[in-house]
Amino acid sequence: MRSNAEDLTTRARIRDAAIGLFGREGFVRATVRAVAAAAGVSPGLVIHHFGSKDGLRYACDQHVLAQTATQGREKSDPESTGQLLRDYLNHPDQYLDEIAYIRRVLIDESEAGDAFFDAVVRQTQDIIHAGIEAGTIRKFDDVRSTAVVIASNSLSILLLGRHLSRTLGTVGLEPHGIGPDLLRQLTLPALEIYTHGFYTDSRFLDAARDALQQDNTSGGREHAL
Amino acid sequence: MRSNAEDLTTRARIRDAAIGLFGREGFVRATVRAVAAAAGVSPGLVIHHFGSKDGLRYACDQHVLAQTATQGREKSDPESTGQLLRDYLNHPDQYLDEIAYIRRVLIDESEAGDAFFDAVVRQTQDIIHAGIEAGTIRKFDDVRSTAVVIASNSLSILLLGRHLSRTLGTVGLEPHGIGPDLLRQLTLPALEIYTHGFYTDSRFLDAARDALQQDNTSGGREHAL
DNA sequence: TCATAGACTAAACAGCTGTTCAACCGGGAT
DNA sequence: ATCCCGGTTGAACAGCTGTTTAGTCTATGA
Numbered sequence: 001m002r003s004n005a006e007d008l009t010t011r012a013r014i015r016d017a018a019i020g021l022f023g024r025e026g027f028v029r030a031t032v033r034a035v036a037a038a039a040g041v042s043p044g045l046v047i048h049h050f051g052s053k054d055g056l057r058y059a060c061d062q063h064v065l066a067q068t069a070t071q072g073r074e075k076s077d078p079e080s081t082g083q084l085l086r087d088y089l090n091h092p093d094q095y096l097d098e099i100a101y102i103r104r105v106l107i108d109e110s111e112a113g114d115a116f117f118d119a120v121v122r123q124t125q126d127i128i129h130a131g132i133e134a135g136t137i138r139k140f141d142d143v144r145s146t147a148v149v150i151a152s153n154s155l156s157i158l159l160l161g162r163h164l165s166r167t168l169g170t171v172g173l174e175p176h177g178i179g180p181d182l183l184r185q186l187t188l189p190a191l192e193i194y195t196h197g198f199y200t201d202s203r204f205l206d207a208a209r210d211a212l213q214q215d216n217t218s219g220g221r222e223h224a225l
Numbered sequence: 226m227r228s229n230a231e232d233l234t235t236r237a238r239i240r241d242a243a244i245g246l247f248g249r250e251g252f253v254r255a256t257v258r259a260v261a262a263a264a265g266v267s268p269g270l271v272i273h274h275f276g277s278k279d280g281l282r283y284a285c286d287q288h289v290l291a292q293t294a295t296q297g298r299e300k301s302d303p304e305s306t307g308q309l310l311r312d313y314l315n316h317p318d319q320y321l322d323e324i325a326y327i328r329r330v331l332i333d334e335s336e337a338g339d340a341f342f343d344a345v346v347r348q349t350q351d352i353i354h355a356g357i358e359a360g361t362i363r364k365f366d367d368v369r370s371t372a373v374v375i376a377s378n379s380l381s382i383l384l385l386g387r388h389l390s391r392t393l394g395t396v397g398l399e400p401h402g403i404g405p406d407l408l409r410q411l412t413l414p415a416l417e418i419y420t421h422g423f424y425t426d427s428r429f430l431d432a433a434r435d436a437l438q439q440d441n442t443s444g445g446r447e448h449a450l
Numbered sequence: 451t452c453a454t455a456g457a458c459t460a461a462a463c464a465g466c467t468g469t470t471c472a473a474c475c476g477g478g479a480t
Numbered sequence: 481a482t483c484c485c486g487g488t489t490g491a492a493c494a495g496c497t498g499t500t501t502a503g504t505c506t507a508t509g510a
Binding site: 026028029106107109113114117118121131135136137138140141142144145146148149150152153155156157159160162163164166167168175176184185186187188189190191192193194195196197198199200201202203204205208209212 | 392
Binding site: 031032033043044047052053 | 496497498499500501
Protein backbone atom coordinates (compact mmCIF):
# COMPACT_ATOMS: atom_id res chain seq x y z
CA MET A 1 0.00 0.00 0.00
CA ARG A 2 3.06 2.17 0.06
CA SER A 3 5.36 3.34 -2.69
CA ASN A 4 8.64 2.69 -0.95
CA ALA A 5 10.32 1.67 -4.17
CA GLU A 6 12.90 3.85 -5.83
CA ASP A 7 11.06 4.00 -9.14
CA LEU A 8 9.30 7.27 -8.53
CA THR A 9 8.85 10.29 -10.71
CA THR A 10 11.45 12.93 -10.02
CA ARG A 11 8.58 15.20 -9.10
CA ALA A 12 7.32 12.67 -6.59
CA ARG A 13 10.81 12.15 -5.21
CA ILE A 14 11.16 15.89 -4.62
CA ARG A 15 7.73 16.00 -3.03
CA ASP A 16 8.51 13.14 -0.67
CA ALA A 17 11.86 14.66 0.27
CA ALA A 18 10.06 17.92 0.99
CA ILE A 19 7.46 16.19 3.16
CA GLY A 20 10.23 14.64 5.20
CA LEU A 21 12.17 17.86 5.58
CA PHE A 22 9.16 20.08 6.20
CA GLY A 23 7.98 17.69 8.90
CA ARG A 24 11.37 17.34 10.51
CA GLU A 25 12.66 20.90 10.26
CA GLY A 26 9.58 22.98 9.68
CA PHE A 27 8.71 24.91 6.54
CA VAL A 28 10.93 27.90 7.17
CA ARG A 29 14.03 26.00 8.23
CA ALA A 30 13.80 23.51 5.38
CA THR A 31 15.42 25.33 2.47
CA VAL A 32 14.79 24.65 -1.18
CA ARG A 33 18.43 23.69 -1.51
CA ALA A 34 18.12 21.13 1.26
CA VAL A 35 15.05 19.62 -0.36
CA ALA A 36 16.85 19.50 -3.68
CA ALA A 37 19.88 17.84 -2.12
CA ALA A 38 17.70 15.28 -0.32
CA ALA A 39 16.06 14.43 -3.63
CA GLY A 40 19.41 14.37 -5.43
CA VAL A 41 18.46 17.22 -7.70
CA SER A 42 19.32 20.82 -8.41
CA PRO A 43 17.48 23.66 -6.63
CA GLY A 44 16.29 25.04 -9.91
CA LEU A 45 14.45 21.84 -10.71
CA VAL A 46 12.41 22.10 -7.54
CA ILE A 47 11.13 25.47 -8.66
CA HIS A 48 10.70 24.20 -12.19
CA HIS A 49 8.34 21.49 -10.98
CA PHE A 50 6.40 23.36 -8.31
CA GLY A 51 6.66 27.00 -9.34
CA SER A 52 7.79 28.19 -5.92
CA LYS A 53 8.49 26.98 -2.42
CA ASP A 54 4.90 27.77 -1.50
CA GLY A 55 3.76 25.73 -4.46
CA LEU A 56 5.85 22.86 -3.15
CA ARG A 57 4.21 23.21 0.24
CA TYR A 58 0.80 23.15 -1.36
CA ALA A 59 1.63 19.97 -3.26
CA CYS A 60 2.85 18.35 -0.04
CA ASP A 61 -0.32 19.39 1.77
CA GLN A 62 -2.51 17.91 -0.93
CA HIS A 63 -0.55 14.68 -1.05
CA VAL A 64 -0.47 14.06 2.69
CA LEU A 65 -4.11 15.01 2.98
CA ALA A 66 -5.10 12.58 0.23
CA GLN A 67 -2.94 9.88 1.77
CA THR A 68 -4.54 10.19 5.19
CA ALA A 69 -8.00 10.54 3.72
CA THR A 70 -7.79 7.12 2.08
CA GLN A 71 -6.48 5.65 5.32
CA GLY A 72 -9.12 7.32 7.42
CA ARG A 73 -12.01 6.04 5.36
CA GLU A 74 -14.18 3.35 6.91
CA LYS A 75 -12.42 3.36 10.21
CA SER A 76 -15.52 4.46 12.04
CA ASP A 77 -15.89 1.00 13.50
CA PRO A 78 -13.56 0.09 16.37
CA GLU A 79 -12.55 -3.05 14.48
CA SER A 80 -10.57 -1.35 11.72
CA THR A 81 -9.35 1.36 14.09
CA GLY A 82 -7.60 -1.36 16.04
CA GLN A 83 -6.30 -2.82 12.80
CA LEU A 84 -4.91 0.56 11.78
CA LEU A 85 -3.24 0.94 15.15
CA ARG A 86 -1.76 -2.55 14.97
CA ASP A 87 -0.53 -1.77 11.51
CA TYR A 88 1.22 1.32 12.78
CA LEU A 89 2.75 -0.52 15.72
CA ASN A 90 4.33 -3.06 13.41
CA HIS A 91 5.71 -0.58 10.90
CA PRO A 92 6.01 2.73 12.76
CA ASP A 93 8.90 4.18 10.79
CA GLN A 94 6.99 3.88 7.55
CA TYR A 95 4.49 6.52 8.62
CA LEU A 96 7.07 8.66 10.37
CA ASP A 97 7.45 11.40 7.78
CA GLU A 98 3.74 11.65 7.24
CA ILE A 99 3.02 11.92 10.95
CA ALA A 100 5.69 14.54 11.48
CA TYR A 101 4.26 16.51 8.58
CA ILE A 102 0.74 16.35 9.99
CA ARG A 103 2.08 17.52 13.32
CA ARG A 104 3.62 20.58 11.69
CA VAL A 105 0.51 21.25 9.66
CA LEU A 106 -1.65 21.19 12.78
CA ILE A 107 0.63 23.67 14.48
CA ASP A 108 1.31 26.21 11.79
CA GLU A 109 -1.84 27.86 10.61
CA SER A 110 -2.70 26.29 7.29
CA GLU A 111 -5.78 25.19 5.46
CA ALA A 112 -4.45 21.66 5.31
CA GLY A 113 -4.24 21.61 9.09
CA ASP A 114 -7.78 22.91 9.34
CA ALA A 115 -9.03 20.22 6.99
CA PHE A 116 -7.20 17.48 8.84
CA PHE A 117 -8.42 18.56 12.24
CA ASP A 118 -11.99 18.86 11.02
CA ALA A 119 -11.78 15.38 9.51
CA VAL A 120 -10.59 13.95 12.81
CA VAL A 121 -13.38 15.66 14.70
CA ARG A 122 -15.94 14.45 12.18
CA GLN A 123 -14.75 10.87 12.47
CA THR A 124 -14.69 11.08 16.25
CA GLN A 125 -18.23 12.38 16.17
CA ASP A 126 -19.30 9.44 13.99
CA ILE A 127 -17.63 7.01 16.34
CA ILE A 128 -19.41 8.55 19.33
CA HIS A 129 -22.79 8.44 17.64
CA ALA A 130 -22.26 4.83 16.65
CA GLY A 131 -21.06 4.00 20.16
CA ILE A 132 -24.07 5.62 21.74
CA GLU A 133 -26.39 3.56 19.56
CA ALA A 134 -24.42 0.42 20.29
CA GLY A 135 -24.50 1.22 23.99
CA THR A 136 -20.74 1.22 24.41
CA ILE A 137 -20.37 4.98 24.78
CA ARG A 138 -22.23 7.14 27.25
CA LYS A 139 -24.95 9.45 26.02
CA PHE A 140 -23.57 12.96 25.95
CA ASP A 141 -25.65 16.12 25.84
CA ASP A 142 -23.30 17.88 23.47
CA VAL A 143 -21.82 15.26 21.17
CA ARG A 144 -19.98 17.77 19.04
CA SER A 145 -18.13 19.39 21.93
CA THR A 146 -17.40 15.98 23.38
CA ALA A 147 -15.96 14.87 20.07
CA VAL A 148 -13.78 17.97 19.99
CA VAL A 149 -12.49 17.21 23.47
CA ILE A 150 -11.75 13.60 22.61
CA ALA A 151 -10.09 14.55 19.34
CA SER A 152 -8.03 17.19 21.07
CA ASN A 153 -6.93 14.71 23.73
CA SER A 154 -6.01 12.14 21.12
CA LEU A 155 -4.01 14.55 19.02
CA SER A 156 -2.13 15.80 22.06
CA ILE A 157 0.06 12.71 22.03
CA LEU A 158 0.91 13.51 18.44
CA LEU A 159 1.89 17.05 19.32
CA LEU A 160 3.60 16.33 22.63
CA GLY A 161 5.07 12.96 21.70
CA ARG A 162 8.57 14.16 22.37
CA HIS A 163 7.76 15.29 25.91
CA LEU A 164 5.71 12.22 26.66
CA SER A 165 8.41 9.75 25.76
CA ARG A 166 10.96 11.99 27.43
CA THR A 167 9.30 12.11 30.84
CA LEU A 168 8.13 8.51 30.69
CA GLY A 169 11.57 7.32 29.68
CA THR A 170 10.31 5.37 26.70
CA VAL A 171 12.33 5.17 23.54
CA GLY A 172 11.09 7.49 20.83
CA LEU A 173 11.86 6.89 17.19
CA GLU A 174 12.76 10.48 16.44
CA PRO A 175 12.73 13.86 18.12
CA HIS A 176 8.98 13.96 18.00
CA GLY A 177 8.16 10.41 16.97
CA ILE A 178 5.75 8.20 18.84
CA GLY A 179 7.17 4.82 19.64
CA PRO A 180 5.23 1.63 20.36
CA ASP A 181 6.52 1.68 23.94
CA LEU A 182 4.94 5.07 24.50
CA LEU A 183 1.57 3.99 23.19
CA ARG A 184 1.70 0.86 25.31
CA GLN A 185 2.43 2.83 28.44
CA LEU A 186 -0.30 5.40 27.87
CA THR A 187 -3.08 3.09 26.76
CA LEU A 188 -4.17 1.78 30.16
CA PRO A 189 -4.08 5.06 32.10
CA ALA A 190 -6.02 6.79 29.33
CA LEU A 191 -8.58 4.01 29.06
CA GLU A 192 -8.95 3.89 32.83
CA ILE A 193 -9.91 7.55 32.84
CA TYR A 194 -12.21 7.02 29.89
CA THR A 195 -14.06 4.12 31.58
CA HIS A 196 -14.09 4.90 35.29
CA GLY A 197 -13.52 8.63 35.15
CA PHE A 198 -10.90 10.74 36.85
CA TYR A 199 -12.85 12.08 39.83
CA THR A 200 -14.62 9.93 42.40
CA ASP A 201 -17.90 11.82 42.30
CA SER A 202 -19.65 14.63 40.47
CA ARG A 203 -18.53 17.33 42.85
CA PHE A 204 -16.38 19.23 40.37
CA LEU A 205 -18.83 18.77 37.55
CA ASP A 206 -21.69 20.14 39.65
CA ALA A 207 -19.62 23.06 40.82
CA ALA A 208 -18.66 23.96 37.28
CA ARG A 209 -22.25 23.61 36.14
CA ASP A 210 -23.39 25.98 38.87
CA ALA A 211 -20.64 28.46 38.09
CA LEU A 212 -21.50 28.52 34.41
CA GLN A 213 -25.22 28.79 35.15
CA GLN A 214 -24.59 31.74 37.42
CA ASP A 215 -22.34 33.24 34.82
CA ASN A 216 -25.11 33.06 32.23
CA THR A 217 -27.88 34.53 34.38
CA SER A 218 -25.84 37.37 35.81
CA GLY A 219 -26.45 39.77 32.96
CA GLY A 220 -24.44 38.06 30.30
CA ARG A 221 -20.72 38.11 29.72
CA GLU A 222 -18.66 39.88 32.30
CA HIS A 223 -15.41 39.15 30.57
CA ALA A 224 -14.78 41.92 28.12
CA LEU A 225 -13.19 40.82 24.90
CA MET B 226 1.70 41.66 39.53
CA ARG B 227 2.52 42.75 36.03
CA SER B 228 4.95 45.35 34.70
CA ASN B 229 2.74 46.82 32.00
CA ALA B 230 4.13 50.29 32.56
CA GLU B 231 6.43 51.92 30.02
CA ASP B 232 9.22 52.44 32.53
CA LEU B 233 11.22 49.39 31.59
CA THR B 234 14.87 48.91 30.93
CA THR B 235 15.65 49.00 27.23
CA ARG B 236 16.92 45.47 27.66
CA ALA B 237 13.61 44.43 29.18
CA ARG B 238 11.69 46.19 26.43
CA ILE B 239 13.65 44.30 23.79
CA ARG B 240 13.08 41.04 25.66
CA ASP B 241 9.34 41.61 25.90
CA ALA B 242 9.10 42.54 22.25
CA ALA B 243 11.00 39.39 21.40
CA ILE B 244 8.69 37.24 23.53
CA GLY B 245 5.73 38.65 21.68
CA LEU B 246 7.24 38.16 18.25
CA PHE B 247 8.74 34.75 18.93
CA GLY B 248 5.38 33.55 20.21
CA ARG B 249 3.42 35.06 17.38
CA GLU B 250 5.73 34.34 14.43
CA GLY B 251 8.02 31.65 15.69
CA PHE B 252 11.73 31.94 16.34
CA VAL B 253 12.90 31.62 12.73
CA ARG B 254 10.35 33.96 11.20
CA ALA B 255 10.84 36.65 13.83
CA THR B 256 13.92 38.54 12.65
CA VAL B 257 16.26 40.53 14.81
CA ARG B 258 15.30 43.60 12.82
CA ALA B 259 11.62 43.03 13.54
CA VAL B 260 12.32 42.65 17.24
CA ALA B 261 14.40 45.81 17.20
CA ALA B 262 11.66 47.73 15.39
CA ALA B 263 9.01 46.48 17.83
CA ALA B 264 11.16 47.68 20.71
CA GLY B 265 11.90 50.99 18.95
CA VAL B 266 15.59 50.27 18.81
CA SER B 267 18.36 49.52 16.32
CA PRO B 268 19.21 45.92 15.37
CA GLY B 269 22.72 46.35 16.62
CA LEU B 270 21.52 47.10 20.11
CA VAL B 271 19.68 43.83 20.30
CA ILE B 272 22.91 41.96 19.68
CA HIS B 273 24.77 44.29 22.02
CA HIS B 274 22.45 43.34 24.90
CA PHE B 275 22.04 39.65 24.24
CA GLY B 276 25.13 38.67 22.28
CA SER B 277 23.22 36.90 19.56
CA LYS B 278 19.73 35.95 18.49
CA ASP B 279 20.14 32.67 20.34
CA GLY B 280 21.18 34.60 23.41
CA LEU B 281 17.98 36.59 23.09
CA ARG B 282 16.00 33.41 22.87
CA TYR B 283 17.70 32.09 25.97
CA ALA B 284 16.85 35.25 27.88
CA CYS B 285 13.22 34.99 26.78
CA ASP B 286 13.09 31.35 27.85
CA GLN B 287 14.46 32.15 31.28
CA HIS B 288 12.10 35.07 31.77
CA VAL B 289 8.94 33.25 30.74
CA LEU B 290 9.97 30.22 32.75
CA ALA B 291 10.56 32.33 35.85
CA GLN B 292 7.28 34.17 35.30
CA THR B 293 5.25 30.98 35.08
CA ALA B 294 7.13 29.38 37.95
CA THR B 295 6.05 32.10 40.34
CA GLN B 296 2.49 31.81 39.11
CA GLY B 297 2.48 28.03 39.30
CA ARG B 298 3.61 27.90 42.91
CA GLU B 299 1.09 26.83 45.50
CA LYS B 300 -1.63 26.11 43.07
CA SER B 301 -1.77 22.47 44.07
CA ASP B 302 -5.08 23.08 45.83
CA PRO B 303 -8.16 23.40 43.63
CA GLU B 304 -8.97 26.67 45.37
CA SER B 305 -6.16 28.74 43.91
CA THR B 306 -6.33 26.90 40.60
CA GLY B 307 -9.83 28.24 40.19
CA GLN B 308 -8.60 31.66 41.24
CA LEU B 309 -5.89 31.55 38.64
CA LEU B 310 -8.38 30.53 35.99
CA ARG B 311 -10.79 33.27 36.99
CA ASP B 312 -7.92 35.73 36.86
CA TYR B 313 -7.12 34.67 33.33
CA LEU B 314 -10.73 34.84 32.22
CA ASN B 315 -10.98 38.43 33.35
CA HIS B 316 -7.74 39.60 31.78
CA PRO B 317 -6.97 37.17 28.98
CA ASP B 318 -5.05 39.51 26.73
CA GLN B 319 -2.57 40.26 29.46
CA TYR B 320 -1.18 36.74 29.36
CA LEU B 321 -1.49 36.39 25.61
CA ASP B 322 2.16 36.84 24.68
CA GLU B 323 3.33 34.58 27.44
CA ILE B 324 0.91 31.82 26.47
CA ALA B 325 1.80 32.02 22.80
CA TYR B 326 5.45 31.83 23.75
CA ILE B 327 4.90 28.75 25.91
CA ARG B 328 3.01 27.15 23.07
CA ARG B 329 5.96 27.66 20.75
CA VAL B 330 8.41 26.46 23.34
CA LEU B 331 6.45 23.25 23.86
CA ILE B 332 6.45 22.59 20.13
CA ASP B 333 10.00 23.39 19.10
CA GLU B 334 12.47 21.21 20.87
CA SER B 335 14.02 23.33 23.60
CA GLU B 336 15.15 22.86 27.14
CA ALA B 337 12.70 25.51 28.27
CA GLY B 338 9.87 23.48 26.82
CA ASP B 339 11.15 20.39 28.55
CA ALA B 340 11.32 22.21 31.86
CA PHE B 341 7.85 23.64 31.46
CA PHE B 342 6.27 20.35 30.54
CA ASP B 343 7.98 18.58 33.40
CA ALA B 344 6.77 21.23 35.81
CA VAL B 345 3.20 20.80 34.61
CA VAL B 346 3.43 17.04 34.99
CA ARG B 347 4.91 17.40 38.47
CA GLN B 348 2.14 19.73 39.58
CA THR B 349 -0.50 17.46 38.08
CA GLN B 350 1.01 14.56 39.96
CA ASP B 351 0.87 16.50 43.20
CA ILE B 352 -2.74 17.39 42.57
CA ILE B 353 -3.60 13.76 41.93
CA HIS B 354 -1.85 12.57 45.06
CA ALA B 355 -3.59 15.19 47.14
CA GLY B 356 -6.92 14.35 45.51
CA ILE B 357 -6.51 10.67 46.22
CA GLU B 358 -5.84 11.40 49.86
CA ALA B 359 -8.81 13.76 50.02
CA GLY B 360 -10.97 11.18 48.30
CA THR B 361 -11.93 13.43 45.40
CA ILE B 362 -9.78 11.66 42.80
CA ARG B 363 -9.85 7.96 42.02
CA LYS B 364 -6.96 5.78 43.10
CA PHE B 365 -4.83 5.08 40.06
CA ASP B 366 -2.33 2.28 39.78
CA ASP B 367 0.18 4.36 37.86
CA VAL B 368 -0.13 7.91 39.13
CA ARG B 369 2.77 9.18 37.08
CA SER B 370 1.42 7.95 33.76
CA THR B 371 -2.02 9.21 34.69
CA ALA B 372 -0.57 12.61 35.45
CA VAL B 373 1.17 12.61 32.08
CA VAL B 374 -2.11 11.80 30.35
CA ILE B 375 -3.99 14.51 32.21
CA ALA B 376 -1.27 17.07 31.58
CA SER B 377 -1.14 16.17 27.92
CA ASN B 378 -4.90 16.50 27.63
CA SER B 379 -4.86 19.85 29.37
CA LEU B 380 -2.06 21.24 27.25
CA SER B 381 -3.77 20.14 24.07
CA ILE B 382 -6.18 23.05 24.25
CA LEU B 383 -3.17 25.32 24.46
CA LEU B 384 -1.65 23.77 21.34
CA LEU B 385 -4.83 23.32 19.35
CA GLY B 386 -6.63 26.43 20.55
CA ARG B 387 -6.93 27.78 17.05
CA HIS B 388 -8.63 24.65 15.74
CA LEU B 389 -10.85 24.31 18.77
CA SER B 390 -12.29 27.80 18.55
CA ARG B 391 -12.47 27.44 14.79
CA THR B 392 -14.61 24.32 14.74
CA LEU B 393 -16.65 25.34 17.74
CA GLY B 394 -17.30 28.75 16.28
CA THR B 395 -16.17 30.60 19.39
CA VAL B 396 -14.34 33.87 19.11
CA GLY B 397 -10.62 33.53 19.63
CA LEU B 398 -8.48 36.44 20.71
CA GLU B 399 -5.73 35.78 18.21
CA PRO B 400 -4.70 33.18 15.67
CA HIS B 401 -3.94 30.73 18.42
CA GLY B 402 -5.37 32.47 21.46
CA ILE B 403 -7.79 30.84 23.84
CA GLY B 404 -10.86 32.92 24.49
CA PRO B 405 -13.15 32.73 27.52
CA ASP B 406 -15.94 31.45 25.28
CA LEU B 407 -13.86 28.48 24.27
CA LEU B 408 -13.05 27.55 27.84
CA ARG B 409 -16.69 27.88 28.82
CA GLN B 410 -17.80 25.59 26.03
CA LEU B 411 -15.20 22.91 26.76
CA THR B 412 -15.45 22.82 30.53
CA LEU B 413 -18.60 20.75 30.88
CA PRO B 414 -17.87 18.11 28.23
CA ALA B 415 -14.38 17.62 29.61
CA LEU B 416 -15.57 17.43 33.20
CA GLU B 417 -18.34 15.04 32.22
CA ILE B 418 -15.78 12.65 30.78
CA TYR B 419 -13.60 13.12 33.83
CA THR B 420 -16.40 12.29 36.26
CA HIS B 421 -18.62 9.75 34.52
CA GLY B 422 -16.17 8.41 31.97
CA PHE B 423 -16.46 8.14 28.24
CA TYR B 424 -17.41 4.49 27.83
CA THR B 425 -20.41 2.86 29.47
CA ASP B 426 -18.54 -0.15 30.80
CA SER B 427 -15.03 -1.57 31.12
CA ARG B 428 -15.18 -3.52 27.87
CA PHE B 429 -12.48 -1.56 26.07
CA LEU B 430 -10.29 -1.32 29.14
CA ASP B 431 -10.45 -5.07 29.70
CA ALA B 432 -9.73 -5.79 26.07
CA ALA B 433 -6.71 -3.52 26.07
CA ARG B 434 -5.49 -5.04 29.32
CA ASP B 435 -5.72 -8.51 27.82
CA ALA B 436 -4.00 -7.43 24.63
CA LEU B 437 -1.11 -5.87 26.51
CA GLN B 438 -0.82 -8.87 28.83
CA GLN B 439 -0.64 -11.19 25.85
CA ASP B 440 1.86 -8.88 24.22
CA ASN B 441 4.12 -9.09 27.23
CA THR B 442 4.04 -12.85 27.67
CA SER B 443 4.53 -13.66 24.01
CA GLY B 444 8.29 -13.55 24.06
CA GLY B 445 8.80 -9.85 24.55
CA ARG B 446 8.73 -7.10 21.96
CA GLU B 447 7.64 -8.11 18.53
CA HIS B 448 7.84 -4.60 17.15
CA ALA B 449 11.36 -4.12 15.92
CA LEU B 450 12.75 -0.66 16.48
C1' DT C 451 16.87 13.51 -40.06
C1' DC C 452 15.50 17.31 -37.98
C1' DA C 453 12.82 20.00 -34.90
C1' DT C 454 10.64 20.49 -30.69
C1' DA C 455 9.50 20.05 -25.93
C1' DG C 456 10.44 19.10 -21.58
C1' DA C 457 13.67 17.49 -17.83
C1' DC C 458 17.58 19.14 -15.85
C1' DT C 459 21.88 21.91 -14.42
C1' DA C 460 25.22 25.61 -13.23
C1' DA C 461 25.64 30.08 -12.47
C1' DA C 462 24.07 34.26 -11.29
C1' DC C 463 20.76 37.67 -9.05
C1' DA C 464 18.53 40.51 -5.72
C1' DG C 465 16.94 40.56 -1.23
C1' DC C 466 17.07 39.41 3.42
C1' DT C 467 19.54 37.42 7.42
C1' DG C 468 22.51 37.69 11.75
C1' DT C 469 26.39 40.05 13.07
C1' DT C 470 30.33 43.53 13.23
C1' DC C 471 32.38 47.90 13.45
C1' DA C 472 33.42 52.60 13.93
C1' DA C 473 31.53 56.43 15.64
C1' DC C 474 28.57 59.20 18.68
C1' DC C 475 26.20 60.67 22.79
C1' DG C 476 25.33 61.64 27.74
C1' DG C 477 26.36 61.44 32.34
C1' DG C 478 29.03 60.13 36.38
C1' DA C 479 33.83 59.80 38.47
C1' DT C 480 38.28 61.83 38.97
C1' DA D 481 37.06 70.40 33.03
C1' DT D 482 38.33 66.12 31.56
C1' DC D 483 38.05 61.34 31.07
C1' DC D 484 35.77 57.53 30.12
C1' DC D 485 32.46 54.04 29.69
C1' DG D 486 27.99 51.98 28.67
C1' DG D 487 24.01 52.70 25.75
C1' DT D 488 23.02 53.56 21.18
C1' DT D 489 23.13 54.18 16.14
C1' DG D 490 23.96 53.71 11.00
C1' DA D 491 26.35 51.60 7.75
C1' DA D 492 28.53 47.86 6.22
C1' DC D 493 29.69 42.78 5.77
C1' DA D 494 29.46 37.96 4.52
C1' DG D 495 26.40 34.35 4.04
C1' DC D 496 22.21 32.33 2.93
C1' DT D 497 17.55 32.63 0.88
C1' DG D 498 14.14 31.88 -3.09
C1' DT D 499 14.14 32.58 -7.77
C1' DT D 500 15.73 33.48 -12.69
C1' DT D 501 18.17 32.69 -16.69
C1' DA D 502 20.74 30.69 -20.23
C1' DG D 503 22.00 26.71 -21.69
C1' DT D 504 22.61 21.33 -22.18
C1' DC D 505 20.84 16.93 -22.69
C1' DT D 506 17.50 13.43 -24.13
C1' DA D 507 13.66 11.45 -25.87
C1' DT D 508 9.79 11.74 -28.98
C1' DG D 509 7.09 12.88 -33.03
C1' DA D 510 6.90 14.49 -37.98
